[in-house]
Amino acid sequence: MDNKQQLFSMPDDAKLTLLADLIAFQSVNDHELKVAQYLQQLLQQHQIKSKLLPITPTRANLVAEIGSGQPVIGLSGHMDVVAANDRQHWQTDPFKLTEKAGKLYGRGTADMKSGLAAMVTALIELKENQLPQQGTIRLLATVGEEVGGLGSAAFAEQHYTEDLSALIIGEPSAHDIIYAHRGSMDIRLTSQGEAAHSSMPEKGFNALHPLLEVLTQAKHHFDAVTITNNSLGKPTYNATILNAGDQVNTIPDQAIAEVNIRTIPEYTNETVTALFTKLVQAQNRQGALLHLDVYMSEIPIVKQADNSLTKIARETAQKILTIAYQPQASVGVTDASNLLKSHPEPDFPFIMFGPGDYRLAHKDNEYVEKATYLAFSTVYRELLVAYLAQKNTD
Ligand SMILES: [Zn+2]
Known part of the structure; x- marks a missing residue:
């Protein structure tokens, strides 16, 4: 390679084959x-x-990994997808990449096998061009992002994240560059009672009543919360699942509820756990047998809107896609909650930036614009080169 015009690029048909092959794996x-x-x-x-x-x-x-030494830039994408739901609502086979009018349809085209494919392509193109000369690019492809984030949690536990100097998550970001998102918690409350005929409730113990108390008290608590994050707004609370009883004239001996809470740095996951512990203990002191299980807890991520990656991502998107991408906060949680656990500093360079529109994620007839997908490996490649050039001259 003697000049920049001759940089190796993967041909478009190879990029399309890569995405088609990824979509065909039903990694639901x-x-x-x-x-x-x-x-x-x-x-x-x-x-x-x-x-x-x-x-x-x-x-x-x-x-x-490619390259060596510092800085270490993480590129992360998840390999799982959500279910295709009712196939009748799809105009094409969700697990066969189908092109129509410049759009590529299939489950995971937006969320996020196109982002993953573009990251892998960028890695290959850099390697083929003997880049980077200084610094490491580490691809972290995860499992289970859509349910619980177990892959990213494993990466964090296995020490693949402490030495990261920057992180790019290739989730679909529409025309935004995401620098912040809320945390998310899934909590299960199980209440044990004793069945009895409803004409003699004193012979048993109603499992549902103390559970309803906790759900209602939590609702009142969150309604009164005034703490707000400038980028993310307030924390939210929603009871989403409730199961109890099987006959109207029988006192229920078990009741189970699940709630989802979205957290912000000013109202943390620990605060939520402490709140529910207190509410449950208050019921248990009055004779209830309530059990609290926080079975998913992903922390909020808030980095600076103008961190060193957002700036370069904007310039690169403008240059290659000729679109003015804007820094934004997002409501949805990502693997960054786990991958950045050891990087709480607000100026840590983090972006969620990838092909596709997040509004199409998890929907029937999900698609990515073909031109955007094909361009994004170049976007990642140039972004990485520009970022490392800046870092290495700092
Ligand atoms: Zn996703």
Whole structure:
């Protein structure tokens, strides 16, 4: 390579084959191992070493690196997708990439196999061009982002995140560059009672009543919360699942509720756990048998809107896509909650930036614009080169 015009780029048909192959793997909340093995093989063809990190027999994270030394830039994408729901609502086979009028349809085209494919392509193109000369680019492909974030949690536990100097998550970001999102918690409350005929309730114990007390008190509590984050707004609380009783004249012996809470840095996940612990203990002191299970807890992420990655991402998007991307906060949670646990500093360079529109995520007839997908590997490649050039001259 003697000049920039001759940089190796993967041909468009190879990029489309890559995305079509990824869409064909039905990695619906499981079976990401197939995706990971496929990517490992592709990377191997370009002399990029990678490692599979098994989570279960059918699920494995994938980590791959190019370059060496500091800084270490993380590129992260998830390999799972949500279910395709009712196939009748799809105009095409959700697991067969289908092109129509410049759009590529299929489950995961937006969320987020196109972002993952563009990151992998960028990695290959950089490697083929003997880049980066200084610094490391680490691909962190995760399992289970859509349910619980177990892949990103495993990466954090296995020490793949402490040495990161920057992180890009390739989730669909429309024309935004996301620098902040709320946290998310899933909580299950189980109440144990004793069945009895409803004409003699004193012979049993109604499991539903103390549970309803807790749900209502929590609702009143959150209604009164005035704490707000400038980027993210207030925390939110929603009771979403309730199961109790099976006959109208029988005192229910068990009641189960689930709630989802969205947190902000000023109202943390710990605060929520403490609140529910207090509410449950108050009921249990009066004879209830309530059990609290916080089974998912992902922290809020708020970095500076003008961190060093957002600036370069804006310039690169303007140059390659000729679109003015804007820094924004998002409501949805990402793997950054786990991947950035060891990087609380507000000026840490983080962006969620990828092809596709987040408003199409999880919907029937999900698609990504073909031109956007094809351009995004170049966007990532140039962004990484520009970021490393700046870092290495700092
Ligand atoms: Zn996603």
